[in-house]
Amino acid sequence: MTLIIDDSRPIFVQIAERIEDDIIQGRLPEESQVPSKNEFASFYQINPATAAKGVNLLVDEGILYKKRGIGMFVATGARAVLVEKRKEQFFEQYVVTMLMEAEKLGISADQLTDMIRRGDAK
Amino acid sequence: MTGNAVEVKQLTKSYGKVTAVNEVSFTLEPDKIYGLLGRNGAGKTTIMHMITAQLFATSGELKVFGEEPYENSRVLSQICFIKESQKYPDNYSVQDVLELSSSLFPNWDRAFANELLKDFQLPLKRKMKKLSRGMHSSVGIIVGLASRAPLTIFDEPYLGLDAVARALFYDRLIEDYSENPRTIVLSTHLIDEVSRLLEHVIVIDGGKVLINEDAEELRGTAYSVAGTATAVESFIADKKVISREPFGALLTAGVTGRLSEAERKKADALGLQIAAISLQQLIVQLTSKKTDVKGGTRS
Numbered sequence: 001m002t003l004i005i006d007d008s009r010p011i012f013v014q015i016a017e018r019i020e021d022d023i024i025q026g027r028l029p030e031e032s033q034v035p036s037k038n039e040f041a042s043f044y045q046i047n048p049a050t051a052a053k054g055v056n057l058l059v060d061e062g063i064l065y066k067k068r069g070i071g072m073f074v075a076t077g078a079r080a081v082l083v084e085k086r087k088e089q090f091f092e093q094y095v096v097t098m099l100m101e102a103e104k105l106g107i108s109a110d111q112l113t114d115m116i117r118r119g120d121a122k
Numbered sequence: 123m124t125g126n127a128v129e130v131k132q133l134t135k136s137y138g139k140v141t142a143v144n145e146v147s148f149t150l151e152p153d154k155i156y157g158l159l160g161r162n163g164a165g166k167t168t169i170m171h172m173i174t175a176q177l178f179a180t181s182g183e184l185k186v187f188g189e190e191p192y193e194n195s196r197v198l199s200q201i202c203f204i205k206e207s208q209k210y211p212d213n214y215s216v217q218d219v220l221e222l223s224s225s226l227f228p229n230w231d232r233a234f235a236n237e238l239l240k241d242f243q244l245p246l247k248r249k250m251k252k253l254s255r256g257m258h259s260s261v262g263i264i265v266g267l268a269s270r271a272p273l274t275i276f277d278e279p280y281l282g283l284d285a286v287a288r289a290l291f292y293d294r295l296i297e298d299y300s301e302n303p304r305t306i307v308l309s310t311h312l313i314d315e316v317s318r319l320l321e322h323v324i325v326i327d328g329g330k331v332l333i334n335e336d337a338e339e340l341r342g343t344a345y346s347v348a349g350t351a352t353a354v355e356s357f358i359a360d361k362k363v364i365s366r367e368p369f370g371a372l373l374t375a376g377v378t379g380r381l382s383e384a385e386r387k388k389a390d391a392l393g394l395q396i397a398a399i400s401l402q403q404l405i406v407q408l409t410s411k412k413t414d415v416k417g418g419t420r421s
Contacts, residue, residue, distance in 0.1 A: 008398030010338045011318055038300035045292055046318045047155055048300045050338060100390065 011046055015054025020082050023063070023074055030079060034064055034072040125188055127152045127273050127305040128173055133182035135168050142168045144329035145182065152272075153303035155319055157337070159310070160326035161409050166309050167206075169326065170277055174203040186273065199228055202271035204262040206278040210250040217246045219261055220268075227269035234298070235268035241290055255282030263291050267298055275307040288312075292319060313402035317341075323401070327409045337401070344404045345381055348374040349394035357392055365407040376407045 022028040040051035058064040063078045128150035135143040143165045171177035175191040191197045224230040242260040325333035351373040358375050365376035
């Protein structure tokens, strides 16, 4: 887990993204318990209400669910949902911007494919 | 004791012809951490002095926990105000200050105070006047935290405190607040350091409320656009501009509002660079060059 919080974006969104990352990478397996809002607050030195907002965002999306009196847990099937969501974002964030930059530099589709293979070999 | 911790309506404080606080209205909801921010002389300290009944308002309405605070011991026992340059009697030791505080504040937690004393490495027997500036500030922080007052106000509590001690303060504040929620007001210039602790931000400028907004709403609501002056001008034509910094044929402009995907693509097409503006930068821009600011008050 990284400690760096970026002050130029809403923090609750970043907290939600951290939890998503942990679920995708298996650090938070499905049906495992998520840290409490107070634990997030003291770990990242953020306001507990902000941490709760991040957690609740994922509850609304069905990624996390609440067990009354115990805490928040990762829902079964959450990982697959998140991976799909991230693939969509990957296309927008990386592929589209990469193609724009490639066009600027006059890189052809073939050259681009070559580059991806070269990167993959590393 | 339901309702708001503090309610301020049209609060004004004048000294002769000078109006230090000009028809200020806001409410502090219970159990939230507020940032009261603004430049020196903006009127922040005057407002805090009125809330804590150390100064009479010229006009307007002021309620703390639903009552007028003046000479109201029931209300005053629930307030802890830590000032930038808190004065203590000369012959008082650190221990005396803590003893006095424990009798003043009904929620005082002695065990917590002792823990903090160790954290901040304060000599219990030393006289207050013999303490370094930083140690002096640490005593204020300990009193502010251990008092657990339903309304705790820190007005620039850090004079002489190094980065390590400040980090310790934020750490203990968040930890203790999580366990014992209460209304906390932090007034400081170190906006970047405290911004993520805040739930709500009130910015005072020239005696008036300039911003009164959820901290998370403010994050990501301003960005800067840089590029050739003509491209930047065409991009910002329909936007709310808060700053302009020309540099030769280039221009960097600060803009408030959220950037849509379409606008981001337009900026890309114009060859413009977009960067986010932090809360501190936003407040600096809003309170420094007044001539460029349009609109003013936000709600």
